[in-house]
Amino acid sequence: MGKLEQQISDRLAKRETDQSIRSLSTDKDRVDFYSNDYLGFARCPALRSEVLEIALAHEEYTLGSTGSRLISGNDDFTEQLEKDIAGFHYAESALLFNSGYDANVGLFSSIVQRGDTIIADELAHASIIDGARLSNAFRYTFKHNDLESLENKLKASKGNTVVAVESVYSMDGDQAPLTEIVQLAEKFGASVIVDEAHAVGIFGAQGRGLVCQLELENRVFARVVTFGKSLGAHGAAVLGSSKLRSFLINYARSFIYSTAAPAIAHLTVKRCYERLQNGNFQPAVHEKIRTFKKSVSSFSHFFLPSDSPIQSLILPGNQRVRQAAEHIRNEGFNVKAILHPTVQQGNERLRICLHLFNHDTEINTLSQLVQTLL
Ligand SMILES: Cc1ncc(COP(=O)(O)O)c(C=O)c1O
Numbered sequence: 001m002g003k004l005e006q007q008i009s010d011r012l013a014k015r016e017t018d019q020s021i022r023s024l025s026t027d028k029d030r031v032d033f034y035s036n037d038y039l040g041f042a043r044c045p046a047l048r049s050e051v052l053e054i055a056l057a058h059e060e061y062t063l064g065s066t067g068s069r070l071i072s073g074n075d076d077f078t079e080q081l082e083k084d085i086a087g088f089h090y091a092e093s094a095l096l097f098n099s100g101y102d103a104n105v106g107l108f109s110s111i112v113q114r115g116d117t118i119i120a121d122e123l124a125h126a127s128i129i130d131g132a133r134l135s136n137a138f139r140y141t142f143k144h145n146d147l148e149s150l151e152n153k154l155k156a157s158k159g160n161t162v163v164a165v166e167s168v169y170s171m172d173g174d175q176a177p178l179t180e181i182v183q184l185a186e187k188f189g190a191s192v193i194v195d196e197a198h199a200v201g202i203f204g205a206q207g208r209g210l211v212c213q214l215e216l217e218n219r220v221f222a223r224v225v226t227f228g229k230s231l232g233a234h235g236a237a238v239l240g241s242s243k244l245r246s247f248l249i250n251y252a253r254s255f256i257y258s259t260a261a262p263a264i265a266h267l268t269v270k271r272c273y274e275r276l277q278n279g280n281f282q283p284a285v286h287e288k289i290r291t292f293k294k295s296v297s298s299f300s301h302f303f304l305p306s307d308s309p310i311q312s313l314i315l316p317g318n319q320r321v322r323q324a325a326e327h328i329r330n331e332g333f334n335v336k337a338i339l340h341p342t343v344q345q346g347n348e349r350l351r352i353c354l355h356l357f358n359h360d361t362e363i364n365t366l367s368q369l370v371q372t373l374l
Contacts, residue, residue, distance in 0.1 A: 024302030041232025100226035106252030191221035201230020258364030
């Protein structure tokens with residue numbers, strides 16, 4: 001075995017020893033309590049037929065975009081979609097990225113420079129952290145949702161300072177105290193960027209997100225919305241000023257150096273947004289969350305506090321949480337075991353995602369199963 005081969009083999013062996021090895025699974029034929037398809041759009045037959053019918057009838061909905069947006073991959077439809085998305089979220093402008101990962105990496109790596117500072121919540125998504133790393137700015141984290149910790153980091157910051165938070169945290173499901181964070185950042189002249197990946201579709205009128213719900217649109221520097229969660233599609237957008245949009249077109253490398261998504265993907269995003277705008281799915285999804293919380297009320301202290309579809313039950317230890325997920329799978333339900341190092345040691349958990357399409361009986365059966373594991 002060559003030296004490099006040996007190195008990767010040792011690192012994989014370490015993951016095996018730690019019980020943290022990741023592997024892909026194709027197994028989908030269980031009740032879905034693990035996907036981000038909170039509103040069921042990804043599986044909606046009517047939406048699928050609509051998109052396919054339109055795509056078949058109009059040859060401009062090509063299967064490939066043929067190039068990056070700056071070369072051959074741009075068109076009027078894409079630009080109109082960006083305007084529609086910006087309008088929906090009450091933003092001045094939007095710029096599409098191929099994924100939320102790309103959006104965060106492109107945004108955070110480009111907007112600050114050496115000598116500036118990025119302060120991120122310690123639970124911020126890997127894409128925020130990776131973007132910040134690429135920026136060459138000073139980097140700090142503050143304790144999760146802790147304003148005092150944030151204030152201490154703001155006092156130590158240098159240059160232009162950006163505070164990075166998620167409005168709904170992807171692993172814990174809780175919300176950031178956004179109004180207070182924005183107030184604090186304003187006091188220090190810092191700018192706030194909010195990743196709304198898990199808030200879109202769930203919070204705010206018609207699912208516009210938590211920033212809109214709290215009327216902070218004009219007080220945050222930028223927002224990242226993703227299409228792969230509640231919208232049931234794929235891709236993302238950065239929302240902000242027109243100047244920010246121009247800046248990203250010039251400086252965000254994950255935007256510049258990547259083939260644009262195909263028109264058929266943009267068509268899907270457009271129809272998903274129309275469905276969100278014309279529907280009123282939020283009361284029903286919050287009713288599902290209440291049903292779940294009622295069904296686990298006698299052991300709710302094992303769960304992290306959350307009013308979102310993400311409900312995490314702490315079961316410390318990779319082995320324990322893996323076995324628990326396996327047991328639940330054997331009973332016909334897909335839930336995800338979240339292991340260390342994705343979360344801190346001792347915070348391993350079963351991450352249960354609730355959906356509009358989960359029947360109350362399924363929710364109750366899952367709760368009973370979970371209770372037997374405690
Ligand atoms: C908070 C947050 N931001 C960004 C992303 C990345 O989005 P995407 O899956 O579209 O790359 C995710 C997805 O896991 C996320 O949870």
